Every structure is written in C-alpha cells, then in structure tokens.
Amino acid sequence: MLLEKIKSPADVKALDIKSLEQLAAEMRTALLKKLSKRGGHVAPNLGFVEGTIALHYVFDSPRDKIVYDVSHQSYSHKMLTGRAQAFLEESHYGDVTGYSEPTESEHDFFMVGHTSTSVSLALGLATARDVLRESGNVIAVIGDGSLSGGEAFEGLDNAGEYATNFIVVVNDNEMSIAENHGGLYKSLAELRTTAGKSENNYFKSLGFDYKYLEQGNDIASLIEIFKSVKNSTRPVVVHLHTQKGRGYSYAEQNREGWHWAAPFNIETSEINWGSGENxxxxxxxxxxxxxxxxxxxxxxxxxxxxxxxxxxxxxxxxxxxxxxxxxxxxxxxxxxxxxxxxxxxxxxxxxxxxxxxxxxxxxxxxxxxxxxxxxxxxxxxxxxxxxxxxxxxxxxxxxxxxxxxxxxxxxxxxxxxxxxxxxxxxxxxxxxxxxxNAVHHRSDIFEKDYSRLNKFKVVHRGERVALIGLGDFYQRAAAVALELRREGIDATLVNPRYASGVDKDLLLELAKTHDVFVTLENGVIEGGFGQKVATALGDTCAKVLVRGLSKEFYDKVSFADLCEKNHLNPSQVAKDVMQLLS
Amino acid sequence: MLLEKIKSPADVKALDIKSLEQLAAEMRTALLKKLSKRGGHVAPNLGFVEGTIALHYVFDSPRDKIVYDVSHQSYSHKMLTGRAQAFLEESHYGDVTGYSEPTESEHDFFMVGHTSTSVSLALGLATARDVLRESGNVIAVIGDGSLSGGEAFEGLDNAGEYATNFIVVVNDNEMSIAENHGGLYKSLAELRTTAGKSENNYFKSLGFDYKYLEQGNDIASLIEIFKSVKNSTRPVVVHLHTQKGRGYSYAEQNREGWHWAAPFNIETSEINWGSGENxxxxxxxxxxxxxxxxxxxxxxxxxxxxxxxxxxxxxxxxxxxxxxxxxxxxxxxxxxxxxxxxxxxxxxxxxxxxxxxxxxxxxxxxxxxxxxxxxxxxxxxxxxxxxxxxxxxxxxxxxxxxxxxxxxxxxxxxxxxxxxxxxxxxxxxxxxxxxxNAVHHRSDIFEKDYSRLNKFKVVHRGERVALIGLGDFYQRAAAVALELRREGIDATLVNPRYASGVDKDLLLELAKTHDVFVTLENGVIEGGFGQKVATALGDTCAKVLVRGLSKEFYDKVSFADLCEKNHLNPSQVAKDVMQLLS
CATH class of the missing domain: 3.40.50.970 (Thiamin diphosphate (ThDP)-binding fold, Pyr/PP domains)
Structure with a gap:
C-alpha cells in the first residue's frame, strides 16, 4: 500500500504516474471507508483526489501555499501532508477535523468553513510574500459553486490587477451543493463545451490569464497544466473540469444527495440519516x-x-x-x-x-x-x-x-x-x-398576532424567582422551575418570544415581587437577549442571572459539555438561584 | 426657465431635444448653486444629468421602476420627479435628502446610501412583477465604482439567469471616489476604447445582453439607446461612458477632489472644509x-x-x-x-x-x-x-x-x-x-501595553458613584463627575478602554463601595458595552444606568438633539444619578 508510506508531499513527488494513479485509488478507498463510518463531505472530496495529488506533485508545500475554499475538499490534502493515518485507521479518525486547520499542519494556512474566501485569503499570503520580498507560489483552490459568492468576486477582481504570481485553481464539477444558479454558470458551461475557447470568459474579464483542462481527473494532464503555470508572474486561472462523486457510482449519479452524507453502507448506498422529526x-x-x-x-x-x-x-x-x-x-x-x-x-x-x-x-x-x-x-x-x-x-x-x-x-x-x-x-x-435545531412540541394555545412588539408571555405566575427562557431554552427554564419547586419556590415562568426587545413594563412589575431573574438563551451571552433584560432591570433591586454561552469560538465541543461548562443545566441554575436567594 | 415647470416626468416627455438640452443646462446650474451652498456629491451628480433626463423621457416612472445605486447621483432624478423646488429655492433646500427616499416620492423605491445594492434591490422588484403577473420595465442604475462590491456581482450573476425584462444602466465615469481598482476596470477600459466590442466583457460572461454608448452625456443618443432596450425581455446592460464632474471645469479636472464637497465658491472653486484638526x-x-x-x-x-x-x-x-x-x-x-x-x-x-x-x-x-x-x-x-x-x-x-x-x-x-x-x-x-469623529487631546500618560485584555483604568477613585465613559464619551463622563461634585459627590471615573469585554474584578470590587454605576457610550445601547457592565453587576446590589442611543435608524437628527433625547447631557445624567441615590 502506497498511502501508508506518504508522510509528506516529498513522498508524492517520488512516485511515477502509474503509482500516483494507484495512490489515487487507495485514497478514494480510504475516503469512502472513513466517510461511510463517520459521515462527511463525500462527493466534493471524491472529485478532487487527482487534483490534490497533482498539486502536491508539482508544487512545494508549504513553501508554495495552497488555500482551499470551504475546505470540504481538503481531505486528500490532509492525507498527503502527514495525516494519512487519520483516514486509514478507525481509531485515528478523530485526529483531524473536516476542514483545513492550521493547528494540525504547517500545510494548512487557515481554518475555513464558509465559502468564497480562498481567493482573498490567498491573495493576502501572496501580497505578504511580495511586500516581504519572499518567493514561492500561492495557489487558491475554489469550486465552481463558491464562485457565486461576492467575496470570491471581490478577491478575483483585486487579484486581476496585480502583475505577480497568483494561481487560482477552479475545481469545476458543474455543481454547487445543489445545481448551480447564476448567469456565470452558463458561461462556465460554454467554456467546458469549447475546451476553454468561448468568448465569454469571466476570468479574463477580471484580468486573469486562463488555462482549461477537460480531463480534470487525469493525473498526468493535471501535472502538465500545473507545471505550465508554476512560477507564473501573472495571475492565472486553471479551470479544471472534474467529476463530483467520482469513483463511487451512487455519488456520481446523485451528486446533490452525496454532497454531504451521514454514515452509510458503501455496498447498498443506504445512508443512516437518523430517525425522528427534523x-x-x-x-x-x-x-x-x-x-x-x-x-x-x-x-x-x-x-x-x-x-x-x-x-x-x-x-x-x-x-x-x-x-x-x-x-x-x-x-x-x-x-x-x-x-x-x-x-x-x-x-x-x-x-x-x-x-x-x-x-x-x-x-x-x-x-x-x-x-x-x-x-x-x-x-x-x-x-x-x-x-x-x-x-x-x-x-x-x-x-x-x-x-x-x-x-x-x-x-x-x-x-x-x-x-x-x-x-x-x-x-x-x-x-x-x-x-x-431540536424539535419540540407544546400544546399551549399561541396568539396569532405578534404586532404588539416585545410583549412577553407569562406562562406561569409565581413569586420571588422569574425564569425567562428564550426560544428552545424555554424548555430549560421550565425544567429549572421544576427543580426550584422541589426547593419550595414557586417560580414565574416567562416565554419572551422576542429576542429583539424586552417587555420593560412587565419586568418592572415583576421586579416588585421577584428578587431574582434568570434569562436562558441558546447562544452567546454577549450582545444577546439576557443582557437587555439585565439592563432593563439595572436600576431596580432585582438580581439578574444571564445564562447562555460565553463568547468563544468553540470547536467540536459537545452540547452537553457546553451546557455543563456554562452552568446551563437546570440543576446548576437552580443551585445558583438558591444561593442568590440565601 | 424650463426646470421650474417640470412637475413630473410627463413634463420631460413633452420637450424636444433642444429643450431637453436647455433643461440639462438649467439643472446643472441649479445643482451647482445648491451644492455650493450646502455641500454634497458634486461630480457624480454632474455626470448623470443627461442620463437621468433620457431615462425619464423614455421610461414611465413610477410604473417603470428606476433604482439608483448609492443614490448620490439621484439629485437630477429628484428634480424631474416633482422636487425641483428643493434645488431652485434656497429656503427649500432642506426639503429633500441627499439620497433616494421613498417617503419623499413614489418615484423613489428604496432608501439607499451604501454601494453595490441597486441590482439586487431592482431584481427583487422585477421578480415581484413577474410573480404577481404585472408589467413594466425595471432599471437598475449603477456606477462603475460600485461594480467592485460583491453584492453587485451576486445580483448581476443571479439576474443573468432570468429570461425577463431587467435593464442595468452602467454609468461609467471611469472613477470610483478615487481611481478604480480591480482587474475588471481594465476590461471596462477596453470596452470603452473598442466602443463595446472587446472580447473581455464581464457583463456578457454573467449572461447579460450588452449595449455600449460612448456619448453618455448626449441626450439624443441616450434616448435612442434606452428606447432600444425598453420592454426588453432579456437582462441587458446599457454601458454609458459619462463624464464625472461634467460642466464644472474644476470638477472635470479634479474628479476625486470634487466627488463630495463642503460648501464652495463656484467662481474660485474654493471649498470651505472648515478649520480645526480632523x-x-x-x-x-x-x-x-x-x-x-x-x-x-x-x-x-x-x-x-x-x-x-x-x-x-x-x-x-x-x-x-x-x-x-x-x-x-x-x-x-x-x-x-x-x-x-x-x-x-x-x-x-x-x-x-x-x-x-x-x-x-x-x-x-x-x-x-x-x-x-x-x-x-x-x-x-x-x-x-x-x-x-x-x-x-x-x-x-x-x-x-x-x-x-x-x-x-x-x-x-x-x-x-x-x-x-x-x-x-x-x-x-x-x-x-x-x-x-471628534478630535480630543489629553495629557495623561497612557500605557503602552494592552495585552492584559479588558483591564479598565480607574482615572480617579471616589465613592458611591462610578462613571464609566467609553472612548470619546470619557470626556462626557468627566463632565458628569464635575456636575456631581457640585452635589457633593466624589465620583469614581473610569476609562474602560476595551469595548469587547469588562473588567469584572474591578467592577465587583467597586460594587462594594459604589451604589450607582453609569456607563456612557457613543453608539446604540442594545448589544453594546454598557449592557455588558449591567450584566456583570447583575447579581450585586449596585444599580446601573446604561446610557447611549436607543436602537433606531435616526435620520438627520443633530447630535445635540440625540444627546438630549437619550439623556446623555452631563446635567441630565447627574440629575438621574442623584435621583437614584436619594
């Protein structure tokens, strides 16, 4: 097996074309196996295996810098940059994230998950290179779907102005998540059918040189075209026609359905979406x-x-x-x-x-x-x-x-x-x-008119403690009320309904008979709903506990852990309330 | 004088070409006179006088709907749609805003002031027309500079997909506010030098039909080209080469300097920028x-x-x-x-x-x-x-x-x-x-290291009342302190320095000796700095007054009035504090 031995891009460069093709097959098998167990972006990754191999064969990462758009096609890149184990051994599947991640590897430059950003981010690297008088190629990889985002246009337009090395690889698999939408896609189709010769060339109109490759999954052709632009001193687009889902017949046939999949059975293609309402x-x-x-x-x-x-x-x-x-x-x-x-x-x-x-x-x-x-x-x-x-x-x-x-x-x-x-x-x-995200049902009767803005609904009127649970955290507030009842507290329960304002009249009225207010929201606290409540009660004697998430970029933290950490569990809230009352 | 008699676009349609040219001259004179008195967008408006006349001559506003990008070129449109008086009589100069404004006229569809939005907004009108089976032309007017914004690209790309009436007038005066930047502008220049025949055509690459007019300030040619696209059943770009600043020699020569001007002397071109540091x-x-x-x-x-x-x-x-x-x-x-x-x-x-x-x-x-x-x-x-x-x-x-x-x-x-x-x-x-915006100077010694995040600076330590003035409202907090001193209160004065977090340790410590906290910030209260302070103090006995602006889209309200209305004047704050203390 070749893939096991790939510890860095240098190992890719040592292989001949035939071995590279074997490597691609092994990578595809590993991808499918891991994706079938863990779920993830299936079709985008399958389509760019060869493109990634050729990039690492021709360029010298990390001196040459490759930036992936959205980065849900970066699994192959991870395999070739010292992270193959995370795709080969089930016990190591969790070692890498589903997106490019600088903390994992010097070959990843940005944490990316939203679309249409690679051109701008990469242009920043290219501009830094030029200002600092360094050298090396900078390559932005972007899918055809991501081209419809305005940020990608802004980046291309700006890049088209510079006479410097800047390579944009357009991975055109003829699909966004669903079918593409926009006039641009008609001209991309024209470019495909004319082998890149159509007059309507979006990239040229923005100042780029342009090269087209019909065989976007052929390693030898990919190597040739990448070699032809390596060390280019002008911005150039390399437009590759690739096949989304390539190598897995179900995904080739239903590309939208296989863009992202939950764990599935490779043989039968049955995807385990889980049950229950959504x-x-x-x-x-x-x-x-x-x-x-x-x-x-x-x-x-x-x-x-x-x-x-x-x-x-x-x-x-x-x-x-x-x-x-x-x-x-x-x-x-x-x-x-x-x-x-x-x-x-x-x-x-x-x-x-x-x-x-x-x-x-x-x-x-x-x-x-x-x-x-x-x-x-x-x-x-x-x-x-x-x-x-x-x-x-x-x-x-x-x-x-x-x-x-x-x-x-x-x-x-x-x-x-x-x-x-x-x-x-x-x-x-x-x-x-x-x-x-979670589906709840309630049998209350809900008012049909919300035009009296910021009017909170008191679901149960008690005393001393008022629990205000916003949206899907209303259920959590109700659970806190149950906990408090065990402590002998008959808490007031409020469904605020509006996040964009507070019912100040109600709050001030409640403040006369309530010592503690608790707000609960499923989002960051800072700038959010509870802070409005705390402010509205700022000049009263009431105490306010604002509960939600602290302002952080969490990564892969489970919801249960987040709730625990942010004192959102009903028993934690109840305990904190009892302490304030004592 | 013709302009005085223009009460609606119908009056424009009744004129012959020669009269329309006279009308343009009168409009330009009126524009210059008003702008010289009041300041405003000089060069953009001077360049689109003829374009606006021709639009209203050919199309039937408001049944045909014209949407202006940024709308700082919409003064001529206002003159021709019943608002000429606001440009002819100094006592009525204040009757209209500097941007398109639906509350002023049925000929204005959106309040617009940021760039690159007209195509998307207009496409919404066109789509509504089609879904509701109505008729009429929809025209988006956009300057070349605004094309560099991603939203404009997104709108053009989406519009390029539809087989329906949608007209985009590109008012190409070869300038953004300063010179244009982006590869796109090289191909716009090619289109200008080839009379629209260059192969590199951004608009065609997005699915638009395309027409070019070199004489973008010639009324007869403008009328002809607009007539040729009226009732088009396809998206079409009409690319006009116009002259920014046209008719005012100083602005023709220094187009950047005259993009926006404070009041000026028409004869000498001297602009009164006001004095003082900025x-x-x-x-x-x-x-x-x-x-x-x-x-x-x-x-x-x-x-x-x-x-x-x-x-x-x-x-x-x-x-x-x-x-x-x-x-x-x-x-x-x-x-x-x-x-x-x-x-x-x-x-x-x-x-x-x-x-x-x-x-x-x-x-x-x-x-x-x-x-x-x-x-x-x-x-x-x-x-x-x-x-x-x-x-x-x-x-x-x-x-x-x-x-x-x-x-x-x-x-x-x-x-x-x-x-x-x-x-x-x-x-x-x-x-x-x-x-x-305002320039303040202080002679304090400021720390050079801000890496201890969210560490507030206590400038004066007093008791009972703590005044926390963020940024340029620190001065205002200091003024409140002076007011309170007259009442016998030695207030604590804090420069928080960070808007992105609070110094909770300090706040809790101050809460032991302070009954009232006041935060002052030059922005909306909701989601802002003071609400973080109120939240941090939520479970203490301290009272918190959060002061800033209420969450509203103010229009042309003076700063003094805003401060008065939001109880931001030092005497108002001091009075409110004294009331809380009593």
Missing amino acids: YGEILGLYLMAKIKSDPKVVVIHSAVPAGIGFYEARRKEAGKQYIDVGIAEEHAVALASGLAKGGAKPIYSTHGTFIQRTYDQLSQDLCANNNPATILVTMSGADGMNDTTHLCIFDIPMLSNIPNLVYLCPTCVEEFKTMADWAIDQTEHPVAIRVP | YGEILGLYLMAKIKSDPKVVVIHSAVPAGIGFYEARRKEAGKQYIDVGIAEEHAVALASGLAKGGAKPIYSTHGTFIQRTYDQLSQDLCANNNPATILVTMSGADGMNDTTHLCIFDIPMLSNIPNLVYLCPTCVEEFKTMADWAIDQTEHPVAIRVP
Missing part, C-alpha cells in the same frame, strides 16, 4: 403549503436547500415561487427586500452560521427600508453544527440589535407556525424567526 | 510614518482613502505598502487576515458605517483564525455622518461580540496612538480600534 422536513411541508395557498409567496434560499427540505421534487413543484440565488446571501436579502417592496411575500432562509454573511444587507437594504420580508434562521443554537466555522450561536447579537427588525424565537413547532403565519402576512416589519 | 489628517500622518519606519506595514482601504488622509500624493509615496481594494470591504478583511498570516502587518481602515459590510469576514476569515490584523473603524459615533444610511452607531454591537476580537476605544488622539502602536506590533490578537 426542521428541514417541517419547513419543507410548511413552506410548500404556503406556496400553494398564496401566489405572492416566494421562497428564497442560498444554495443549501436541504435546510428547508427543498429537495429536487419540491423545488420543481414550487416553480417560480422558489429561487435559489446561489451562495449569495447578501443578494438574497436585498432581493427579498425588493420583492417585499414590489408586493410579494418573500421568505428567505439560511442557517444561523451563514446569516452572518449578510449583516449590512439586513441593516441597509432590508431594515432601514422597513420592508416586510421574512427571514428564517435555521439550525440555530449550540446543539446543531459544532465546528468552529459552523457555529450557530452568534445570530442573536447580530440580528437583535438591528433597528426595525423583529426577531422572534419560537419555543416549539406549533409556535413557530403561528409566528411564521403572522410574519409572512403582515406588512409592517421585517421579521426574522429563529428556527431551532 | 482624524483624516491625523491618521494620514500616523500611518505614513508607520509605513516609512516598517516595511512590513501594509495599509488597506476600500475606496474612501480620504478617510485616512491618503490623498494622491500620499498614496504614491506609500507605494506597495498601500492597497486600495475598491469598494470591497469583505475582501479587504480577508486580505488583511492573509497578510497577517503571511507575516506582514496589515492595517485596514473603513468608516463605522461601512464596517457593517464585512461581518462574516471579521468573524470567520479574521477572528476564527485569530490573525493579528489591525482594523481602524473611523468616524465612529453619532456626532459624524447623520443620514440614516451612514450612521456610525452600530459598530460596538457588531464588533464587540465577535470572539477573539479586541475592540479598543481611545479617549483621545494620544491614546489612539499608543493603542495603534500596540495593535500593529503585537501578534496575538486581531485588534479593532474605534476612531472617533
């Missing part, structure tokens, strides 16, 4: 019903349609009432604002980690104009994705402090639906709704 | 000295170099150590992260209102990677720009809640320099510095 499917059913019942409804997503259960059949069924804008969150929000202004009922949804990509558009394009679009922030909270680059715990500080934006936090599916019904049909406010 | 020049001198003394320093700006006093001579002097990335804040931050990773010392500066455009890059590209770049957030606070779209009051909630980022708030020029010296040379943290 918000993807709940949203899919809900939004499709809205589309069917109201021709004004337009659902927008930015390239991750599974987040709202919009798989292919549903996308087709939705017709013009569903828009995938590509990986273009900024545009998505501005588009939603324009749709609302034009009389439609836009609903834009993205994950809590990606809503970060469009702060200014939320503020300027949407909220300063006070247009009534609905924004669904999905997978919110610390119990969802837990890679540093995919944390969904910063959305409350970001969204709840933008004027005009109403940020609603439902406690359960039923409340989500009443809130969304209101948000979509009202015409007074831009409204965001925090869709949790 | 941070633009302070930063220019400071940064240039850094560049000269350290070859690793790289100063980055995104197209508004006047903000750091980098006028042409200074840009030339800085050579490769100064990078203007175009209007591309996202790329700027990622580039800075890459530069820092590569061993350079990047300093990126942008205004407080524009830092909003790059939240995700600050979080992911920079802070998750913990690279030691320095970010200068200029013109911060409510005492600077006061258009809704240019408020610099939201940066504390945005920046202070991102993990790893150290957000420093200097109280004066001297402290700014010690903080910047530290930030640039240290290698542990990404550091942002809040550069105020």
Whole structure:
C-alpha cells in the first residue's frame, strides 16, 4: 500500500504516474471507508483526489501555499501532508477535523468553513510574500459553486490587477451543493463545451490569464497544466473540469444527495440519516403549503436547500415561487427586500452560521427600508453544527440589535407556525424567526398576532424567582422551575418570544415581587437577549442571572459539555438561584 | 426657465431635444448653486444629468421602476420627479435628502446610501412583477465604482439567469471616489476604447445582453439607446461612458477632489472644509510614518482613502505598502487576515458605517483564525455622518461580540496612538480600534501595553458613584463627575478602554463601595458595552444606568438633539444619578 508510506508531499513527488494513479485509488478507498463510518463531505472530496495529488506533485508545500475554499475538499490534502493515518485507521479518525486547520499542519494556512474566501485569503499570503520580498507560489483552490459568492468576486477582481504570481485553481464539477444558479454558470458551461475557447470568459474579464483542462481527473494532464503555470508572474486561472462523486457510482449519479452524507453502507448506498422529526422536513411541508395557498409567496434560499427540505421534487413543484440565488446571501436579502417592496411575500432562509454573511444587507437594504420580508434562521443554537466555522450561536447579537427588525424565537413547532403565519402576512416589519435545531412540541394555545412588539408571555405566575427562557431554552427554564419547586419556590415562568426587545413594563412589575431573574438563551451571552433584560432591570433591586454561552469560538465541543461548562443545566441554575436567594 | 415647470416626468416627455438640452443646462446650474451652498456629491451628480433626463423621457416612472445605486447621483432624478423646488429655492433646500427616499416620492423605491445594492434591490422588484403577473420595465442604475462590491456581482450573476425584462444602466465615469481598482476596470477600459466590442466583457460572461454608448452625456443618443432596450425581455446592460464632474471645469479636472464637497465658491472653486484638526489628517500622518519606519506595514482601504488622509500624493509615496481594494470591504478583511498570516502587518481602515459590510469576514476569515490584523473603524459615533444610511452607531454591537476580537476605544488622539502602536506590533490578537469623529487631546500618560485584555483604568477613585465613559464619551463622563461634585459627590471615573469585554474584578470590587454605576457610550445601547457592565453587576446590589442611543435608524437628527433625547447631557445624567441615590 502506497498511502501508508506518504508522510509528506516529498513522498508524492517520488512516485511515477502509474503509482500516483494507484495512490489515487487507495485514497478514494480510504475516503469512502472513513466517510461511510463517520459521515462527511463525500462527493466534493471524491472529485478532487487527482487534483490534490497533482498539486502536491508539482508544487512545494508549504513553501508554495495552497488555500482551499470551504475546505470540504481538503481531505486528500490532509492525507498527503502527514495525516494519512487519520483516514486509514478507525481509531485515528478523530485526529483531524473536516476542514483545513492550521493547528494540525504547517500545510494548512487557515481554518475555513464558509465559502468564497480562498481567493482573498490567498491573495493576502501572496501580497505578504511580495511586500516581504519572499518567493514561492500561492495557489487558491475554489469550486465552481463558491464562485457565486461576492467575496470570491471581490478577491478575483483585486487579484486581476496585480502583475505577480497568483494561481487560482477552479475545481469545476458543474455543481454547487445543489445545481448551480447564476448567469456565470452558463458561461462556465460554454467554456467546458469549447475546451476553454468561448468568448465569454469571466476570468479574463477580471484580468486573469486562463488555462482549461477537460480531463480534470487525469493525473498526468493535471501535472502538465500545473507545471505550465508554476512560477507564473501573472495571475492565472486553471479551470479544471472534474467529476463530483467520482469513483463511487451512487455519488456520481446523485451528486446533490452525496454532497454531504451521514454514515452509510458503501455496498447498498443506504445512508443512516437518523430517525425522528427534523426542521428541514417541517419547513419543507410548511413552506410548500404556503406556496400553494398564496401566489405572492416566494421562497428564497442560498444554495443549501436541504435546510428547508427543498429537495429536487419540491423545488420543481414550487416553480417560480422558489429561487435559489446561489451562495449569495447578501443578494438574497436585498432581493427579498425588493420583492417585499414590489408586493410579494418573500421568505428567505439560511442557517444561523451563514446569516452572518449578510449583516449590512439586513441593516441597509432590508431594515432601514422597513420592508416586510421574512427571514428564517435555521439550525440555530449550540446543539446543531459544532465546528468552529459552523457555529450557530452568534445570530442573536447580530440580528437583535438591528433597528426595525423583529426577531422572534419560537419555543416549539406549533409556535413557530403561528409566528411564521403572522410574519409572512403582515406588512409592517421585517421579521426574522429563529428556527431551532431540536424539535419540540407544546400544546399551549399561541396568539396569532405578534404586532404588539416585545410583549412577553407569562406562562406561569409565581413569586420571588422569574425564569425567562428564550426560544428552545424555554424548555430549560421550565425544567429549572421544576427543580426550584422541589426547593419550595414557586417560580414565574416567562416565554419572551422576542429576542429583539424586552417587555420593560412587565419586568418592572415583576421586579416588585421577584428578587431574582434568570434569562436562558441558546447562544452567546454577549450582545444577546439576557443582557437587555439585565439592563432593563439595572436600576431596580432585582438580581439578574444571564445564562447562555460565553463568547468563544468553540470547536467540536459537545452540547452537553457546553451546557455543563456554562452552568446551563437546570440543576446548576437552580443551585445558583438558591444561593442568590440565601 | 424650463426646470421650474417640470412637475413630473410627463413634463420631460413633452420637450424636444433642444429643450431637453436647455433643461440639462438649467439643472446643472441649479445643482451647482445648491451644492455650493450646502455641500454634497458634486461630480457624480454632474455626470448623470443627461442620463437621468433620457431615462425619464423614455421610461414611465413610477410604473417603470428606476433604482439608483448609492443614490448620490439621484439629485437630477429628484428634480424631474416633482422636487425641483428643493434645488431652485434656497429656503427649500432642506426639503429633500441627499439620497433616494421613498417617503419623499413614489418615484423613489428604496432608501439607499451604501454601494453595490441597486441590482439586487431592482431584481427583487422585477421578480415581484413577474410573480404577481404585472408589467413594466425595471432599471437598475449603477456606477462603475460600485461594480467592485460583491453584492453587485451576486445580483448581476443571479439576474443573468432570468429570461425577463431587467435593464442595468452602467454609468461609467471611469472613477470610483478615487481611481478604480480591480482587474475588471481594465476590461471596462477596453470596452470603452473598442466602443463595446472587446472580447473581455464581464457583463456578457454573467449572461447579460450588452449595449455600449460612448456619448453618455448626449441626450439624443441616450434616448435612442434606452428606447432600444425598453420592454426588453432579456437582462441587458446599457454601458454609458459619462463624464464625472461634467460642466464644472474644476470638477472635470479634479474628479476625486470634487466627488463630495463642503460648501464652495463656484467662481474660485474654493471649498470651505472648515478649520480645526480632523482624524483624516491625523491618521494620514500616523500611518505614513508607520509605513516609512516598517516595511512590513501594509495599509488597506476600500475606496474612501480620504478617510485616512491618503490623498494622491500620499498614496504614491506609500507605494506597495498601500492597497486600495475598491469598494470591497469583505475582501479587504480577508486580505488583511492573509497578510497577517503571511507575516506582514496589515492595517485596514473603513468608516463605522461601512464596517457593517464585512461581518462574516471579521468573524470567520479574521477572528476564527485569530490573525493579528489591525482594523481602524473611523468616524465612529453619532456626532459624524447623520443620514440614516451612514450612521456610525452600530459598530460596538457588531464588533464587540465577535470572539477573539479586541475592540479598543481611545479617549483621545494620544491614546489612539499608543493603542495603534500596540495593535500593529503585537501578534496575538486581531485588534479593532474605534476612531472617533471628534478630535480630543489629553495629557495623561497612557500605557503602552494592552495585552492584559479588558483591564479598565480607574482615572480617579471616589465613592458611591462610578462613571464609566467609553472612548470619546470619557470626556462626557468627566463632565458628569464635575456636575456631581457640585452635589457633593466624589465620583469614581473610569476609562474602560476595551469595548469587547469588562473588567469584572474591578467592577465587583467597586460594587462594594459604589451604589450607582453609569456607563456612557457613543453608539446604540442594545448589544453594546454598557449592557455588558449591567450584566456583570447583575447579581450585586449596585444599580446601573446604561446610557447611549436607543436602537433606531435616526435620520438627520443633530447630535445635540440625540444627546438630549437619550439623556446623555452631563446635567441630565447627574440629575438621574442623584435621583437614584436619594
């Protein structure tokens, strides 16, 4: 076996083409085996095995610097840079993360998980090299899907101005997560069908030299084309036509379905998605019903349609009432604002980690104009994705402090639906709704009208202690109430519903009969909801415990550990409350 | 005079070409006169007088919808849509804002002030039109400079996919605020020199049809080309070569200097910039000295170099150590992260209102990677720009809640320099510095090391009342202390220095001898600094008054009025404190 012996890129350079091809086969087998056990990005990694081998064969990492976009195609790179064991031995699977990671290797330059950033980050390395009068090649690897993000354009445009070594490898597998969207993709297709000769060349229009390779999974051709641009003194794009999912027939045939997979059976291709309800499917059913019942409804997503259960059949069924804008969150929000202004009922949804990509558009394009679009922030909270680059715990500080934006936090599916019904049909406010990761159900009756902004709901009125549980942490507040009851305390239980403001009248009234307030939220404390409550009660005698997560970039920390560490477990909260009361 | 009689676009349509040319001359005279009295965007407006006339001659606003990018070229549009009086009579100059404004007219669809948004907003209107089965043309007007922003790319890319009426007018005056930067501009120049025939056509590569007009200030030609695209059923770019500053010789010759001007003398061209120190020049001198003394320093700006006093001579002097990335804040931050990773010392500066455009890059590209770049957030606070779209009051909630980022708030020029010296040379943290609008000086001795994070400085230790004044509001806290002294209170005065965290040890210690804490910050309260203090003191008996601005999109409200309204005046604060003490 060759792969076992690859300790660094130097070992790759020592092999002949035939051995490199054997190496590729071994890497693919190892990839599939690990992915089938652990889950992960299947199709993107399978498509770039040969590209990665050729890069390390031709260039001299880490002196030559390779920056991967999103880095969910960087598993092969990890295998060839001293980390093969983490793909060969099950007991070492956990040694590496799913993204590039500087703490793992000098061959990784940035921790990356959001798209469209590689060109700018790599251009920074290239510019530092030039300013410090160093040498070496700088290579940004970017998938065709990531080209739809504005940051990638900004980076390419800036890079196109410099007469210096800067190599952009476009890994064109004809797919984003789902199909690509954007006029650009028509011209990329033209470039593919004309072997790179089409007049419509986006990269040339931004000042790049340009080379095309149709055989993007052929190692010898890849080596040849990379050699031809090595030490280039001009910015150059190497456009590779690769095959997403290559070498695993199921993934070759269903590239979207195999972009990311939970653990699966290699033979049968059966993916173990786990059981139980999830918000993807709940949203899919809900939004499709809205589309069917109201021709004004337009659902927008930015390239991750599974987040709202919009798989292919549903996308087709939705017709013009569903828009995938590509990986273009900024545009998505501005588009939603324009749709609302034009009389439609836009609903834009993205994950809590990606809503970060469009702060200014939320503020300027949407909220300063006070247009009534609905924004669904999905997978919110610390119990969802837990890679540093995919944390969904910063959305409350970001969204709840933008004027005009109403940020609603439902406690359960039923409340989500009443809130969304209101948000979509009202015409007074831009409204965001925090869709949790975990599915809860409650049998309460929820009000249908949320236009009295920041009106908290007192679910149970007790005394001395008031527990305010935001969104999916309402359940946690209720659990604290149970703990306190055992201590003889009949605590007040509040569902605040709004993260974007506080019910000051209620708080001041409660402060007359309550000594301690506790806020609980599933996100970072700083800049968040509880701090607003603490501030509103600042000039009273009440004591306020603000509970949530401390402001940190957590990496792969389990939700249970996070709760323990941040004193979020009901027994911990109850104990802290009892101490304050004593 | 024709202009006086233009009450709506219908009156424009009734004129012949010769009269339209007279109208253009009258508009230009009115523009210059108003701008010379009030200041404003001079050159952009002078260049698009004819374009605006032709748009209203050919299209039927508001049924046909025109969306202006940045909208600092929309003054002519205002003149032709019932608002001429606001440009003809000095007593009515204040009737209209400097940007498009839906509350002023049904011909304005969005309040706009940040760049690169028109395509996305207009595409929303076009999509709403199609979904609702309405008709009419939708036109986005965008300057060449604004094309460098990622949001504009995302919008164009998405629009290029649709087979529907969507017209993008590119107002190419060969300039951003300063010269353009980006490879794209080389191909725009090629299009100009080849009368639109160059192969490198960015717009075609995104799926647009394309038309070019060299005579972009000739009304008859403009009318002809607009007629040729009216009711187009495909997305089409109309590329106009216009002259920035046209008709005012000084502005024609110095287009950057006349992009925006304070009131000026039309005859002599003398601009009354006002006197006194400003941070633009302070930063220019400071940064240039850094560049000269350290070859690793790289100063980055995104197209508004006047903000750091980098006028042409200074840009030339800085050579490769100064990078203007175009209007591309996202790329700027990622580039800075890459530069820092590569061993350079990047300093990126942008205004407080524009830092909003790059939240995700600050979080992911920079802070998750913990690279030691320095970010200068200029013109911060409510005492600077006061258009809704240019408020610099939201940066504390945005920046202070991102993990790893150290957000420093200097109280004066001297402290700014010690903080910047530290930030640039240290290698542990990404550091942002809040550069105020107003220039203060203090003669204190400032520590040179800020690596003990969140360590507040007690400037005077008193008792009962602790006044914590952040950044330029430290002066205000000192003024409150004077007021309280008259009441017999010897208040403690604290310069917190850090907006991104609190000195909890100090606060808890002070809480033993202080009954009331007051925080003062020049920005919105929600999500900001004071709320962190209130939270830190939440389980003590101390009372906390958090003072700053309420969360609103203020429009043209004077700083004095804002302070009054938000109880920020020292006498108001002192009175509120005395009431709490009683």
